Amino acid sequence: MRLKDKIKNLLKQEKRDKKLTDEELLEKQKKFEEEAIPHMQFLYNFAYRMTGNEEDAKDLVQETYMKAFRFWEQYEPGTNIKAWLFKIMKNSYINKYRKAAKEPGKVDYEEVKNFYETVRDESFETSDLQEHIFENIFEDEVIEALNKLPDEFRTVVILADIEGQSYEEIADFLDIPIGTVRSRLHRGRKMLRKELFEFAKKKGYIKGKPKDYEIDDPEKD
């Protein structure tokens, strides 16, 4: 082959390579949009409930997607993309909102213990009273109560009760065993109930002295 042809071929080859890369890039973008974008509602709602406002939720979701796109090569096709995206967002959330936080996913037992000690002192529920607690409660009070829970418990309550995720999915999102999902959810709901009871008491829906209520021993849980 003459040198001139060789150069010509090389140039052609180079052009083809370049074009292929463009196609690959387009393919990447398409795949990303097809696979990752549909989970935005799930991510946005979780972000909204964790941050408590639209602006921060939008920022968090946006950051999550940008990171996901940049690290798209690290995602293994066929694995749980929703969990992958969730973990990216959870890390972003921790970096942003809990600078001095403990390890992600780890429960601060001190925090929980303190919480339980307050629950222990004033038990709050008998079956006759439950109607009063639940029926007079407003949306913002549920949200406020939710915001008072430690992050680990809030997370599972949001995922299970607001977002309707299965225990298996939640276990996958948080890298914890299903048994832990079960118990965190049970405790989380109980803590939330305690907060709702406080609201009800403040508003005067519930009267009476603590001794009238059945004492529920938290040690049982």
Place this chain on the structure above:
Amino acid sequence: MDCRQTREFLSALVDNEMIDSQIKQKVEEHINRCATCKNEFELEKKTKQTIQAKVKILPVPNELINSVLNQVKTLQNGHPAYLNTAQNLKPMSKPWLEIAFPLGVVLTTLLLAILLVSVYEKKVNQKELIAKEVSGLINHFDSISQGLSKPEILSNDPTHVRNEILSRASFTPIFLDIPEFEIVGASIKDPHLHSGNAKCVNLIYRKGEKLIFIHQAPMSYASMHDDVKKRILKGEWIYDAIKDESFAIWGTSDLICCAISNLSKEELEKILKQSK
């Protein structure tokens, strides 16, 4: 099964997530026998229902979907989003934060002092004069190095920065080749409030934690004291430092250039001489 064991499975019973039918049966048997656990179960069910009834799933705002899709496209086209490069700038900003406030106070005081001096005394010290000229730039440099303000162009690709600058600036700036330093970004906004003219280019060079900021503007737009201008037009390179920032001012036939850096005065001088 006792109360304690039962409680571990209450949430699963509420959510219909019981996988093991034997356990499920045992839990149900216990609940039917134990009033406390039954109450607990009913309350948990009610709690879940209350959350579901009161806290609804929110629709995703359209602008969020659009901005995510747009940002993906931008990333795709090789223009890294701010997020990308911001992380590169952040680590070095930390030590700066500690001096930022006192520095701001010092600069403001200095500026005030200069103003007072210039009003009451006709004869102005050359050093202070120059400090006044560069203080606006130093503030700009500070806010960028601390991540408080964002340069319009940020990229790990120097060619991209060059192209962007060339397409946006109203004059052709000089792209100094500074050994070991890379161009990481640029801004076109004029930090001089008094000139009010967007006719300058600020190139940001970086090497690890070291930053050099090269400000350039056409000589005709440069609003500076005649004494300083004269020195520059003679070909003099003025080196000095204010607190931790060193700077250099020089000129070409039609451009006025100013370098601001977090290097020492001597180091900056050495590097700039190598770059010529």
